[in-house]
Amino acid sequence: MIAISIDALTKRFGSQAALDAVSLRIEPGELFFLLGPSGCGKTTLLRTIAGFVTPDAGKVFFDREDVTLLPPHKRRTGMMFQSYALWPHLSVARNVAFGLEELGVPATEREKRVREALASVRMEAYAGRKIGQLSGGQQQRIALARALVVRPRALLLDEPLSNLDARLRLEMRSEIRRVCKEFGLTAVYVTHDQKEALSVADRLAVMAEGRIIQVGRPEEVYRRPHSRLVAEFIGETNILPGRVISRDDDRLWVEARPGSFSAHAVETLETKAGDSVLLSIRPESWRISDRSEAEAIPATLHSTIYLGELAQHEFDAGGETLKVLEMNPHLSSRVAGRQYFLEPLDVIALEDRA
Amino acid sequence: MSRSTAFAVFGFSILFFFFFFLWPIGETVRGAFFTPGQGFTLGYVLEVFRNPVYVEGLVNAFLLAVVSTVLTLLIALPLALMADRCLFPGRMLLSGLVLVPMILPPFVGAIGVRQILGQQGALNALLESLGLVSEASPVDWLGQGRFWGVVIMNALHLYPVLFLNITAALSNVDPAMEEAAENLGCTGLRKFRRITLPLIMPGVFAGGAIVFIWAFTELGVPLMFEYTRVTPVQIFYGIRDISGNPFPYALVVVMLVSTVLLYAVSRYVLGNSAHGMMPKATSQGGPRPMTPLAAWGCTAFFGGVTVLALLPHLGVILAAFSSQWYGTILPTSWTLGHFEGALGHSLTLLSIQNSLKYAALATLLDVVLGIAIAYIVTRTKLPGRHLLDAMAMLPLAVPGLVLAFGYLAMTQPGKLFEFLNPVTDPLVIIVIAYAVRRLPYVVRSVAAGLQQTSVTLEEAAQNLGASPLRALRRVTLPLILANILAGGLLAFSFAMLEVSDSLILAQRMKDYPITKAIFELYQLLGEGPYLACALGVWAMLFLATTVFAANLLLGKKLGGMFRL
Numbered sequence: 001m002i003a004i005s006i007d008a009l010t011k012r013f014g015s016q017a018a019l020d021a022v023s024l025r026i027e028p029g030e031l032f033f034l035l036g037p038s039g040c041g042k043t044t045l046l047r048t049i050a051g052f053v054t055p056d057a058g059k060v061f062f063d064r065e066d067v068t069l070l071p072p073h074k075r076r077t078g079m080m081f082q083s084y085a086l087w088p089h090l091s092v093a094r095n096v097a098f099g100l101e102e103l104g105v106p107a108t109e110r111e112k113r114v115r116e117a118l119a120s121v122r123m124e125a126y127a128g129r130k131i132g133q134l135s136g137g138q139q140q141r142i143a144l145a146r147a148l149v150v151r152p153r154a155l156l157l158d159e160p161l162s163n164l165d166a167r168l169r170l171e172m173r174s175e176i177r178r179v180c181k182e183f184g185l186t187a188v189y190v191t192h193d194q195k196e197a198l199s200v201a202d203r204l205a206v207m208a209e210g211r212i213i214q215v216g217r218p219e220e221v222y223r224r225p226h227s228r229l230v231a232e233f234i235g236e237t238n239i240l241p242g243r244v245i246s247r248d249d250d251r252l253w254v255e256a257r258p259g260s261f262s263a264h265a266v267e268t269l270e271t272k273a274g275d276s277v278l279l280s281i282r283p284e285s286w287r288i289s290d291r292s293e294a295e296a297i298p299a300t301l302h303s304t305i306y307l308g309e310l311a312q313h314e315f316d317a318g319g320e321t322l323k324v325l326e327m328n329p330h331l332s333s334r335v336a337g338r339q340y341f342l343e344p345l346d347v348i349a350l351e352d353r354a
Numbered sequence: 355m356s357r358s359t360a361f362a363v364f365g366f367s368i369l370f371f372f373f374f375f376l377w378p379i380g381e382t383v384r385g386a387f388f389t390p391g392q393g394f395t396l397g398y399v400l401e402v403f404r405n406p407v408y409v410e411g412l413v414n415a416f417l418l419a420v421v422s423t424v425l426t427l428l429i430a431l432p433l434a435l436m437a438d439r440c441l442f443p444g445r446m447l448l449s450g451l452v453l454v455p456m457i458l459p460p461f462v463g464a465i466g467v468r469q470i471l472g473q474q475g476a477l478n479a480l481l482e483s484l485g486l487v488s489e490a491s492p493v494d495w496l497g498q499g500r501f502w503g504v505v506i507m508n509a510l511h512l513y514p515v516l517f518l519n520i521t522a523a524l525s526n527v528d529p530a531m532e533e534a535a536e537n538l539g540c541t542g543l544r545k546f547r548r549i550t551l552p553l554i555m556p557g558v559f560a561g562g563a564i565v566f567i568w569a570f571t572e573l574g575v576p577l578m579f580e581y582t583r584v585t586p587v588q589i590f591y592g593i594r595d596i597s598g599n600p601f602p603y604a605l606v607v608v609m610l611v612s613t614v615l616l617y618a619v620s621r622y623v624l625g626n627s628a629h630g631m632m633p634k635a636t637s638q639g640g641p642r643p644m645t646p647l648a649a650w651g652c653t654a655f656f657g658g659v660t661v662l663a664l665l666p667h668l669g670v671i672l673a674a675f676s677s678q679w680y681g682t683i684l685p686t687s688w689t690l691g692h693f694e695g696a697l698g699h700s701l702t703l704l705s706i707q708n709s710l711k712y713a714a715l716a717t718l719l720d721v722v723l724g725i726a727i728a729y730i731v732t733r734t735k736l737p738g739r740h741l742l743d744a745m746a747m748l749p750l751a752v753p754g755l756v757l758a759f760g761y762l763a764m765t766q767p768g769k770l771f772e773f774l775n776p777v778t779d780p781l782v783i784i785v786i787a788y789a790v791r792r793l794p795y796v797v798r799s800v801a802a803g804l805q806q807t808s809v810t811l812e813e814a815a816q817n818l819g820a821s822p823l824r825a826l827r828r829v830t831l832p833l834i835l836a837n838i839l840a841g842g843l844l845a846f847s848f849a850m851l852e853v854s855d856s857l858i859l860a861q862r863m864k865d866y867p868i869t870k871a872i873f874e875l876y877q878l879l880g881e882g883p884y885l886a887c888a889l890g891v892w893a894m895l896f897l898a899t900t901v902f903a904a905n906l907l908l909g910k911k912l913g914g915m916f917r918l
Contacts, residue, residue: 075537079533085530098535
């Protein structure tokens, strides 16, 4: 179990910065996610940790050891590739045994460890198969077993589930987490799927344009985004421009077009009365009511999409369109054109910046 | 295409293959095993193995093929790895020039090689002038038996086939496959041996099989080097008394069976490694920059091979313009006379005319058949379409010599196809022979185009009222025009410079195509070789133009043409 420290990594491809002075510390035994839209640099960061990309500047440490210039084959990391990269000319067992052969593990122990690794991903019955005879989900398990069998110092996963269908993806998510925890591995997992990150990660980093814009536990990042970018990339949200009326520690009183709100200021926000801010209110953190209550704002129902367990409403409130989710909806009591009152349960104040 | 039309086209194509691919082979086999009026016998084939002359020919042909293939692989594999993996000065230019060796019919190149490497050739003259070799005992570079001359010519002519196959295989390898190996501690040559080589093996094997079969049955080059103790040449001379002599038949069958056996055995030994489910590459591999020394090393090696491959061309061009070139580095005096002489010779103009006629008709047949077959294979679900696909590709694997001999056998007096006998009029049988052997190029090319063109485009036209055939003509064919042209051009230019069919099937002087004319000119005493070279230069220019055009049309996909 190692800690991975990234110190001011920079990598340019042509004129474009894939990594722009990225720093990060991943704790021993942590299942850490790199999350962001395509082209944000997350895969480059992972490949730099694996050693396939040599950074232009900055350093990578495994515990105290500087591995920045160590070639990939000497880093003892286990990597799972997006395409799995299973070798079609070798059987399942030979694929898994490959790393052990390179380490010079004696044949008897090798066979034992291959069996154990296949058992740990529940594929022991497939040892003799050819790779081409496996389904996508099975290939994925073999790729995991191949990476784990060498007892790597860290497990690196590059969008491992992106080639699977939705059902298998759900199943494999918990499988990967189970195996990582069982082996007590430090793991870095790249994905663009926020649900995957929120449900599996110990901590995650949101990246955009070669930078890390927020690091934290899933709930922190979801409930306390530091910027509009994060709020909008992870989950859906309503963004309302507003003006600060008063501030008491981290509570702000903010005036926006639909009405006034009591908002929680994120740590990085430095504002005083009179400054403009952005309010972020998640669609699920509204309560719809027929009567006016303390902090509720009046809003007219514009349209509704019924999804069974929930309904997606759009309201008009003082010229702003608000997305509102309602669990266990009864459509008979929601009539388009009528006025309702919306009470916000969680309002975050963000810096007024893109 | 409606189902009934598809069936009709399918039926016609199958019949065509039956009569002009299986039938000639069958006739040859019959000639080898049946005595007219006496029934089945193994005697002729057994006699081949008892006769020391025939055995020597087979051993020599086999050795020629093995050594040529190994040498070709030694040239092509490093070149392909460099072109795919390394950034070095001149990379684009040199990879582009890799097809150049193919623009010279190898048996013309053989004349050039003799001019340069012969005992009184340019290399010895150079070494003598440097004082490294005494004039009295010049080095015999090509060896007494001319064995090495044939091998060198084969390798220099065929390495592009292997190169194209290997680079295509390399570009299909997901870079993550190699990265996964590195991640697990495996690098360098070890990684190449354990991962890369097995992954590109299908490409190496496909290219190697073409090279092997080609070298094993090559007729033109050994003829030009006067290396007569080799089976293809023995068959060629045996044709003179084909009607009464069963041994040419037996020799052809032995050749055919050994190629098929060798192919099957090596395929079995190397494992049928068609890795069906190679995942699509997800990361960019791309060539890597290297240290200046290594980069220039690559340039030197790649450039060196290209220069070597151009030596036969150079020899042919110099010979064509020289009035005297014997025992000196360069020709001692220059002339345009050979071109006049060649053009003036009664054979030349007629042979060019003949070749254009044969090749044009064969190409037309190829394009029509090729489109039909490619369409059935890629766009319909007819049962048996895979059989058709395999059949259309088979002519690549069956030696041209075998087929040419088969055509001759099946048109002998008394046979079903007597009315096509080339002694009376070779037009039809030569056109068919040219067409069958080049059909794979057209089918491959057109099928590739069809696979990249969505069926929905055609369906949209049908939805708007175009009949299936009209939709094909107005939408799909224009979209794959580049592929059709490229396939057709290749078929045309290779037909123009075809050797085995031309030497064997054209028997009257007024029917000679250009390759046979070159061969006949070469045998004239005196200035014959120079006239042959002049005609060779013309052929070279012609083929260079068409291959260049096909390359422009197809880009990198040209490599796919030469794969089994």
